[in-house]
Amino acid sequence: MAMNEWKFDFGCGEAVSGYMKVTANTKYDIAVGFGFMDITRVTARDRKEPGALKRDLCIPADTSFRVDVPDGNYTVSLLMGDWILPACTTLKASPGRLLLRNRTVSAGQFIRETVAVYVQGGHMNLTFSGSAPRVNALEITPAPHAITLFLAGDSTVTDQPEDGFPYAGWGQMLPQLLKHDVVVANHAVSGRSSKSFIDEGRLDVILNEMKANDFLFIQFGHNDQKPDEERATEPSTTYKKYLQQYIDGARNKGAFPVLVTSVQRRYFEPNGQLQNTHGPYLEAVRELSSEQTVPLIDLAEMSKSLFEELGAEEAKSIFMWGAPGEFAHFPGGIEDNTHFQEQGAIRIAGLISKGIREAAIWPLTMFLR
Incomplete structure (x- = not known):
């Protein structure tokens, strides 16, 4: 993985090649540089269906995923969906900047959304909420020319x-x-x-x-x-x-x-x-x-x-x-x-x-x- 790119595979089991695994127990650690701020509000599921990044997922119920990154502009790409249940996710970047609002995905469907995030303070806090939040994968890439x-x-x-x-x-x-x-x-x-x-x-x-x-x-x-x-x-x-x-x-x-x-x-x-x-x-x-x-x-x-x-x-x-x-x-x-x-x-x-x-x-x- 390039030093200026962060790729996360959410859910259970082994990480997909080139990605870092994030489970329901991945609590933010400054030594690691990423993790959930409150793991008591996170659940992971393995649907055991085909598709490397689609097979498993995390359900972050009104909590933040923090990644330590240098200040600047970034694009964030999220894969969201669930093989068996509909999803509805709202995403904000601290402090409360609305990126996605009640993004719905039908059961068995998956979407990839790309948003832009402005970072100050050396870290990106992405807060997930909504009636049925889901995250399967997340990629963060610097966007200096945006x-x-x-x-x-x-x-x-x-x-x-x-x-x-x-x-x-x-x-x-x-x-x-x-x-x-x-x-x-x-x-x-x-x-x-x-x-x-x-x-x-x-x-x-x-x-x-x-x-x-x-x-x-x-x-x-x-x-x-x-x-x-x-x-x-x-x-x-x-x-x-x-x-x-x-x-x-x-x-x-x-x-x-x-x-x-x-x-x-x-x-x-x-x-x-x-x-x-x-x-x-x-x-x-x-x-x-x-x-x-x-x-x-x-x-x-x-x-x-x-x-x-x-x-x-x-x-x-x-x-x-x-x-x-x-x-x-x-x-x-x-x-x-x-x-x-x-x-x-x-x-x-x-x-x-x-x-x-x-x-x-x-x-x-x-x-x-």
């Missing part, structure tokens, strides 16, 4: 921590909507404005990783409205000037900037129309897009249409609105009109996908699922 879609933004975009589930940002849900040719590198951080993100050196981190033909999606505004000196910008002047730094930085690297207007909050007028809580910040982004000939995804307008179509009550299903006892990590309940629960973040990521298509952002349009 297009990287960098995200710069705030809490509505960021990878929310897994211990806050179902709290999620739309950037966390975006990978499932893109083919493995594009790797989503979500650098968005809660509480940041266009100014504080730069002042903290976060744009520099992106630009140091960025290569020609990558993309940078830029969505700020929520925290630029805040009055504190660290974050505050003025729509027609400093806000535009800070956004211009993202545009110039990407273009200097031979990459492509894309402006995204702020996603709307859930605040309605008595007549059922959504309040514009972002004021002139939205128009400032639209103006800058026109002035600098930068593609625009008008997420503010698209989310306004979605929320008004749903109505004030149904729109709660997008946001972190939960009754006491409804969300395990928020036992006392929560009423949040800004941040999304996972199902809502999936809907917003769908609007981003729609925006890519409508703005004809090439070649991303070719890589939409």
